[in-house]
Amino acid sequence: MTSQPPDSAAPAVQVADLSVELGGRLILRGVDLQVRQGAVVAVLGTNGSGKSTLIRTVVGLLPAARGQVRLFGTPVPRFRQWKRIGYVPQRITAAGGVPATVYEVVSSGLLSQRRLFTPMHASGKRAVEDALQIVDMADRRKDAVAELSGGQQQRVLIARALVSDPELLVLDEPTAGVDLASQQIFADAIRDRVARGTTVVMVSHDLGPMDALIDRSVVLRRGRIVYDGPPHASQTHAHVHHSHGGDEPGWLTS
Amino acid sequence: MTMFQLEFMQRALIAGLLTGLSAPAIGTYLVQRRLSLMGDGIGHIAITGVALGLLTGTAPVFTAVIVSIAGATAIELVRARGKASGDVALALLFYGGIAGGVLLIGLAGQGAATLNTYLFGSLTTVSSSDLYVVVGLAVTVLVVAIGLGPQLFAVCQDEEFARVTGLRVQLLNLLIAVMAAVTVTVAMRTVGLLLVSALMVVPVATAQQITRSFRSTFVTACIIGVVACLAGIVTSYNANVAPGATIVVLALAGFVVAATAGTLIRRRQGRVAPLADAEPEVGVPVPEPHVVSAGHPHAHNPQCGHTKVEHDDHVDYVHDGHLHAAHGDHWDEH
Numbered sequence: 001m002t003s004q005p006p007d008s009a010a011p012a013v014q015v016a017d018l019s020v021e022l023g024g025r026l027i028l029r030g031v032d033l034q035v036r037q038g039a040v041v042a043v044l045g046t047n048g049s050g051k052s053t054l055i056r057t058v059v060g061l062l063p064a065a066r067g068q069v070r071l072f073g074t075p076v077p078r079f080r081q082w083k084r085i086g087y088v089p090q091r092i093t094a095a096g097g098v099p100a101t102v103y104e105v106v107s108s109g110l111l112s113q114r115r116l117f118t119p120m121h122a123s124g125k126r127a128v129e130d131a132l133q134i135v136d137m138a139d140r141r142k143d144a145v146a147e148l149s150g151g152q153q154q155r156v157l158i159a160r161a162l163v164s165d166p167e168l169l170v171l172d173e174p175t176a177g178v179d180l181a182s183q184q185i186f187a188d189a190i191r192d193r194v195a196r197g198t199t200v201v202m203v204s205h206d207l208g209p210m211d212a213l214i215d216r217s218v219v220l221r222r223g224r225i226v227y228d229g230p231p232h233a234s235q236t237h238a239h240v241h242h243s244h245g246g247d248e249p250g251w252l253t254s
Numbered sequence: 255m256t257m258f259q260l261e262f263m264q265r266a267l268i269a270g271l272l273t274g275l276s277a278p279a280i281g282t283y284l285v286q287r288r289l290s291l292m293g294d295g296i297g298h299i300a301i302t303g304v305a306l307g308l309l310t311g312t313a314p315v316f317t318a319v320i321v322s323i324a325g326a327t328a329i330e331l332v333r334a335r336g337k338a339s340g341d342v343a344l345a346l347l348f349y350g351g352i353a354g355g356v357l358l359i360g361l362a363g364q365g366a367a368t369l370n371t372y373l374f375g376s377l378t379t380v381s382s383s384d385l386y387v388v389v390g391l392a393v394t395v396l397v398v399a400i401g402l403g404p405q406l407f408a409v410c411q412d413e414e415f416a417r418v419t420g421l422r423v424q425l426l427n428l429l430i431a432v433m434a435a436v437t438v439t440v441a442m443r444t445v446g447l448l449l450v451s452a453l454m455v456v457p458v459a460t461a462q463q464i465t466r467s468f469r470s471t472f473v474t475a476c477i478i479g480v481v482a483c484l485a486g487i488v489t490s491y492n493a494n495v496a497p498g499a500t501i502v503v504l505a506l507a508g509f510v511v512a513a514t515a516g517t518l519i520r521r522r523q524g525r526v527a528p529l530a531d532a533e534p535e536v537g538v539p540v541p542e543p544h545v546v547s548a549g550h551p552h553a554h555n556p557q558c559g560h561t562k563v564e565h566d567d568h569v570d571y572v573h574d575g576h577l578h579a580a581h582g583d584h585w586d587e588h
Contacts, residue, residue, distance in 0.1 A: 082420030
């Protein structure tokens, strides 16, 4: 189980002077961010502010044009311990061209620890059952994912990320288009993980029931961090034009 | 003497059995990735491979497998780069494959009859050496398709998530393309190059009508594939027509039956259990928090003389060091 890491432990996420380009446009410009282990950070900002780009670069889906991302101290291109990361993508991509059940989709969350050409371990099966329980989908395990509502599909994706017992959860708009009941289940699942020391980084423009869990928020605007600090002040700061001369480490929890 | 005692029929049936298993097996992954027509493209390219074999006097199975693997790799690389011109590049590749094949077969001094046996399958032309190659290739495809099932499933289901679990996504995508190419060669003598894609896709589409899980779709599709192949070969022998056509027509007939049955079953279930999750989707974003300017008596308008500042989709007015923006019947601090 994830125990509270010692203070000397490397930050879960370390972003230094990160610039990211998409289709020739600079989406992120010199972003610096450190997330210590055990922190719960919300990345806020309007559409197009670069928050999804930031989070997708952090998990290695997009290359950095300049600067660097480190996960647990290792630069992302060389990072191999993917079992420590749980990722919940933004769009509902749980439905492919062939039907797949809730159980099958959640099981694929265990692949980072499965060896090739070997069947799933009994402990893996138990982990899948546990993850299904957490998001309250155990009774739907044999249902096709495509037949579920948007909120239920999102719960399946959360279970898929939780099943490997990750130390860092990265959530991209976890509550977008999700019904309130699911949002609550979602928040409970995250709270449970946070209590066990899991680091959480989530992108959202609507935190909903998750609001109470956040201990720091980062606001992006046009590819730069314009606020980094306690969550509630950000709600008004997010709409003010002034930029802090100090996106400096003073604002960062480290 | 029954047809099962004829040696060429035994070989044809063994080849048919393996084709019936491996084509839907790899086809399930192609359909899941929404690349149903990939097999068709590889089939076109393989025609050039066959022609090269005939021209050089080597076994067409060998040349076909090499050329189709090269073609499949090219298709996958073009697809992975995701350029808009990729679509056109693929078309060029496919037509080049079919035209080059016909041209080379002509140069090899072979007529349309020879070409036909590769395009639509032929019972009598499976030689014993062909059969060994086919068995070897089909077993490879099945071992990969089943053994790496969880990994291939994850890649086809959600490529980005698969990357974040540390899977070698590009390698696995390439593996699927190469396995599809190998399957095309396996199926070449049974269903033929022009109809091989049908055997990859139709059994999967049929299975989907009645299944809910990936695994059951995979297994059902393989069973349907085997039944269609064996029945098609027997029919083809009796009716003396190309096996490819009978196999595909039988598979399509199966699809029609399954689609009808599936619709009826779903309709019945729908009647018994009306929409279990009729919960409303409350995904409407909460309005962004805003600060209302307290007791602001002045109504700004473009002529009021306060400095105007463009702000996203509206205009803010500078007023005593504040930014005011119209919001319904009041003014917001921006």
